[in-house]
Amino acid sequence: MENILExxxxxxxxxxxxxxxxxPPDMRGEPGVDELTLKALELGISPPDLLSKGLIVGMExxxxxxxxxxxxxxxxxMSAKAMNCAMRHLKKYFVDGTVSHKGxxxxxxxxxxxxxxxxxxxxxxxxGNGYExxxxxxxxxAEKFITAVRENPDAYVGxxxxxxxxxxxxxxxNKAIKDEFPKVITFVGxxxxxxxxxKKIGADYYTEEPQALVEILDYLVTN
Amino acid sequence: MNVNNWIENIIQSPMxxxxxxxTHPGIELLRKTVKGAVQNGEIHAQAIKALxxxxxxxxxxxxxxxxxEAEAFGCKISFPENDMPHVIGxxxxxxxxxxxxxxxxxxxxxxxxxxxxxxxxxxxxxxPVFAGAIxxxxxxxxxxxxxxxxxxxxxxxxxxxxxxxxxxxxxxSYCIELKQTGCGGIIxxxxxxxxxxxxxxxxxSSVYVKQIIEAVQDEQFMIVLHNCGNTGxxxxxxxxxxxxxxHFGNAIxxxxxxxxxxxxxxxxxxxxxxxxxxMMTPTEVESQTESLxxxxxxxxxxxxxxxxxxxxxVDTKNIQAFxxxxxKYNQKH
Numbered sequence: 001m002e003n004i005l006e007x008x009x010x011x012x013x014x015x016x017x018x019x020x021x022x023x024p025p026d027m028r029g030e031p032g033v034d035e036l037t038l039k040a041l042e043l044g045i046s047p048p049d050l051l052s053k054g055l056i057v058g059m060e061x062x063x064x065x066x067x068x069x070x071x072x073x074x075x076x077x078m079s080a081k082a083m084n085c086a087m088r089h090l091k092k093y094f095v096d097g098t099v100s101h102k103g104x105x106x107x108x109x110x111x112x113x114x115x116x117x118x119x120x121x122x123x124x125x126x127x128g129n130g131y132e133x134x135x136x137x138x139x140x141x142a143e144k145f146i147t148a149v150r151e152n153p154d155a156y157v158g159x160x161x162x163x164x165x166x167x168x169x170x171x172x173x174n175k176a177i178k179d180e181f182p183k184v185i186t187f188v189g190x191x192x193x194x195x196x197x198x199k200k201i202g203a204d205y206y207t208e209e210p211q212a213l214v215e216i217l218d219y220l221v222t223n
Numbered sequence: 224m225n226v227n228n229w230i231e232n233i234i235q236s237p238m239x240x241x242x243x244x245x246t247h248p249g250i251e252l253l254r255k256t257v258k259g260a261v262q263n264g265e266i267h268a269q270a271i272k273a274l275x276x277x278x279x280x281x282x283x284x285x286x287x288x289x290x291x292e293a294e295a296f297g298c299k300i301s302f303p304e305n306d307m308p309h310v311i312g313x314x315x316x317x318x319x320x321x322x323x324x325x326x327x328x329x330x331x332x333x334x335x336x337x338x339x340x341x342x343x344x345x346x347x348x349x350x351p352v353f354a355g356a357i358x359x360x361x362x363x364x365x366x367x368x369x370x371x372x373x374x375x376x377x378x379x380x381x382x383x384x385x386x387x388x389x390x391x392x393x394x395x396s397y398c399i400e401l402k403q404t405g406c407g408g409i410i411x412x413x414x415x416x417x418x419x420x421x422x423x424x425x426x427x428s429s430v431y432v433k434q435i436i437e438a439v440q441d442e443q444f445m446i447v448l449h450n451c452g453n454t455g456x457x458x459x460x461x462x463x464x465x466x467x468x469x470h471f472g473n474a475i476x477x478x479x480x481x482x483x484x485x486x487x488x489x490x491x492x493x494x495x496x497x498x499x500x501x502m503m504t505p506t507e508v509e510s511q512t513e514s515l516x517x518x519x520x521x522x523x524x525x526x527x528x529x530x531x532x533x534x535x536x537v538d539t540k541n542i543q544a545f546x547x548x549x550x551k552y553n554q555k556h
Binding site for chain 1: 301311373374377378418423454456497501534536
């Protein structure tokens with residue numbers, strides 16, 4: 001049983017979706033996370049174990065490798081795609097309560113900014129690490145963030161910006177959220193940002209890369 | 224202008240030079256809007272001229288606008304009044320790359336950019352003007368969607384390669400036309416390739432960039448390959464293109480990069496245009512610039528620059544502080 005969970009973790013880490021895809025070249029012809037997830041369920045492995053000891057392990061590994069510059073965005077995206085494929089088989093267990101998410105993350109690129117790759121990367125890695133992600137997309141207004149928080153008061157909020165001009169909107173949105181929901185914890189990220197800026201606008205955390213955000217989330221949900 | 228001599232003079236000179244990628248402060252000097260400048264070649268050229276009159280850069284650069292070529296292909300563009308234009312949505316997916324037409328050089332704002340370069344080259348005679356163009360992979364990413372293309376590189380490689388061929392075909396004709404404007408070279412901006420591994424950067428960017436370079440680079444005309452996404456992992460792939468100069472962003476260690484690059488090519492970088500130039504005080508900007516100059520002192524092929532395009536709303540005192548640091552360094556050495 002541990003062997004198949006390790007195989008699943010490896011498939012997620014390497015972005016091996018299913019047997020027919022040719023990526024990665026060194027796993028051609030081998031079963032992917034699609035087949036292995038079904039097989040694990042047939043073998044009686046519990047969905048929570050499959051998630052925590054297989055899929056999430058693979059996503060954690062790729063997140064750490066990304067932070068250490070051992071892999072790059074395309075590889076992370078392939079891992080996320082493999083993860084999503086497995087999650088389709090687990091969807092009914094989330095619905096019936098057999099498995100649950102670690103927490104919720106509302107995420108969006110702030111108003112005026114249409115860039116989504118950083119936001120997507122965080123979204124996929126958080127999701128792959130067991131969080132329910134409510135992705136509001138790009139060009140997201142303060143009102144949209146607040147509506148999402150109102151509907152999900154226990155959620156964390158992540159805001160992304162790539163443009164120096166939209167960083168200012170991040171300040172406005174963070175303030176609007178904190179004014180109405182002072183206890184909601186906010187994260188900011190994006191190429192032009194730094195921790196000083198996060199402090200200045202009153203955001204709780206700035207993270208430079210997605211795995212750091214996941215590690216903070218993991219700490220927050222367990223403490 | 225013989226660019227080989229120009230490069231050789233820079234390398235042989237005891238002086239250190241600066242070529243910041245900078246146009247927005249020129250637009251602000253003219254009290255014009257970014258929207259006005261990116262849509263009107265005359266305003267654009269005047270902004271470049273205004274900066275060349277004010278600051279002692281070794282070369283002038285045009286706006287690093289990475290939407291011009293995508294717009295020519297048919298992408299919708301949003302034009303904020305005082306920020307760079309953005310591409311809205313994806314133009315193609317795997318189902319219609321084959322029927323995507325390569326546009327002519329009369330499409331979108333291409334004629335205005337050709338005009339801006341021609342006018343700037345006519346108005347500025349004491350230094351070369353570097354035109355700008357997006358790189359093939361970055362353009363393909365704009366047309367196909369950046370997340371989508373990164374996955375399709377692995378799952379639909381032939382489709383991505385076909386798209387890259389079409390992008391290269393357009394960029395090649397654009398670069399040949401830019402060469403006719405009198406510019407001394409082109410800064411090819413390929414930031415999206417910096418998100419790839421060295422092997423992927425080679426396969427999906429460098430082989431196409433190299434085709435453009437082989438077609439336009441000669442004794443009179445040079446390519447500066449800019450990649451501000453590279454954190455050091457794909458420098459070898461960049462060098463494969465055989466550009467005469469390379470331009471790096473603030474994510475890279477400049478000394479390590481200089482050690483990796485041949486000493487007969489110019490290596491430019493990498494003052495953070497936002498974190499330092501926009502957000503720090505003049506004293507801090509000067510100190511950061513001095514540190515970079517000292518750290519790179521043993522490399523005669525280093526040219527001081529910004530890590531990317533200087534954004535709108537940078538205090539002119541900070542730009543002056545950048546040049547003050549250069550001036551002090553040159554007096555001291």
